[in-house]
Amino acid sequence: MAMETEHRPRRHGEPYEPYERYEPYGPKRRTHRLPAALRAPFEARTWRELGYLLLSLPVSVLLFTYAISMFSLGMGLLITFLGIPVLAAALAGCRAFGAMERARARALLKLDVADPRPVRADKGGLMSWVGGVLKSGVSWRHLLYALLHFPWAVFAFVVAVVFWTYGWALFTYPLWRWVFPVYAGQGGLQLYGDGAHNVYLDSPFEIAVTSLVGLVFTLATPWLVRGLTMVDRGMVAGLLGPSRLASRVSELESGRGVVVDTAAADLRRIERDLHDGAQARLVALAMDLGMAKEKLAEDPQAAARMVDEAHGEVKIALRELRDLARGIHPAVLTDRGLDAALSAVASRCTVPVRVEVDLPARPAPAIEGIAYFSVSELLQNISKHAQATRATVEVWRTQDRLMFQVTDNGRGGADVSAGSGLAGLAERLDAVDGILVVDSPVGGPTTVTAELPWRN
Incomplete structure (x- = not known):
């Protein structure tokens, strides 16, 4: 029989219950009138x-x-x-x-x-x-x-x-x-x-x-x-x-394929964002400045207006480049760690998010980056699909594992096996020996628990 999950955030000092207690949501098992001992012979x-x-x-x-x-x-x-x-x-x-x-x-x-x-x-x-x-x-x-x-x-x-x-x-x-x-x-x-x-x-x-x-x-x-x-x-x-060695090699090869595909997808996304966003804006800016230069002698006021508009475009382009750089690897994560970086992500979420980070030290940079982008993607899902009014992010360390848990009170129904973004997230975590467990019954709440190797 599955245990009922209490969706109360873990407080500081409380022992962490293992991730096995969170069972992925799925169809309810059919109930039987006869006990298993009487059904077994048939x-x-x-x-x-x-x-x-x-x-x-x-x-x-x-x-x-x-x-x-x-x-x-x-x-x-x-x-x-x-x-x-x-x-x-x-x-x-x-x-x-x-x-x-x-x-x-x-x-x-x-x-x-x-x-x-x-x-x-x-x-x-x-x-x-x-x-x-x-x-x-x-x-x-x-x-x-x-x-x-x-x-x-x-x-x-x-x-x-x-x-x-x-x-x-x-x-x-x-x-x-x-x-x-x-x-x-x-x-x-x-x-x-x-x-x-x-x-x-x-x-x-x-x-x-x-x-x-x-x-x-x-x-x-x-x-x-x-x-x-x-x-x-x-x-x-x-x-x-x-053999176990052959199975491990196969897992590593599969994980390497996932990492390569993810990196290629990220590069395509960056190229598309640059081409459709900042690059296009900078091209338009260069054209506006060229026209302003031509009008500078014959119509200084019109040239000044065009320069002022170009100044606004420069600000927008800088903001887009800053957002793009944050998507590649935010400077706040490198400088101040997960606590400050996740707080910044939570401040941009459309629902109130409480962030608790309890880490004695910083994990390996690669693991820290994976945890950051994973939580960021989960918060984006909450903003777009969950219809929640509040969410909680908790990060802590247990033995040699980095743990994080994202909880929201939304409509639930999230399923890793449905081929959604959660499936891709689970694959990326699995590529580094991580685990993702989703408990999201219809009607909510949703609890996503993940663990990553510390590797420091």
Whole structure:
């Protein structure tokens, strides 16, 4: 159950609650009349996970047999040159099985594991590919999965089948008990027998107890199956997916792409602002001054009026250049830090904004700039879209992270997944290992919490 969020600004001295408490706004979950324990045996997830465990046995037998046979053959042939390509073929086959296992986990367990990077051959040709396969840690992890998954699949298959079949068989015992007196010549299911004494489950009380025990098994089996598939999830993600280093490199490459695109967009914006604003105004100013120069001798009063108008245009051009420079990097941020810079931004907002900055020192300049422009963009959104009457900006440090929170009492409904400006802001923060969390139910209020690395 999601916790209710109290939208009261954090006061100085109060401990900060982690950002996990702020849940992104989304559609409300469907309520169920039955509790989860009673729904579990009939949910699609339970049957998918059970199907995964049942399929794991034949798949693991095939994979284990292939891996052991090919690996043993390759090791035995290492005394000749043939052992090396056989080992490479064994690892390549394991990688192919791994792709199938990732697809099976994606379909039945809803576990989306990224494909590892393909084999990198330094040069073209078969031997270069063989060397790439043998040097790839991913290939050896696929072989390890083939060896480890087989005993686990046997265990999980036996446990799942036993609990599932016994649970449903005992639970439905009152429905099929008639088979014993009709076809077996006995009162019911035999519980004990030694030739002299026989105990059958045939009385109403015994039948009810048997069905009750079956019900307990039936209700417990989905959670047991879920626990078994958690091990499979860990094995697939840990052994068949990309390594942590490769994932980190991919994240950094993606973050670098976001930074490059953002920088290019900023340059285009600056060029457009200069071309349409200050540059056009300066061109017009130069033309006016040229005309004033021509009229200076024949009509001094008209020339004076034109110079006075040009003086006004110069002031406007200077204001536009000052605004443009502030958009690139404000001087107040460099000279006085986030407190003064954010106070200046808040003073230009269309709603009253209270700013609280509690920092023991200044973070890295790059992080400080990202925090400044992020808060500026959030305040612009409040001015344009929130229909709020007040807002709050809080900035503080917790351990090695710079935190800021922007709250308004507007109409809410902000959603990062909608592809709005918040999505671009989240991408920019993610490019520097930052996090953006939005809590904005329809009707408000809206709370945007972000954290950035301190890096000082």
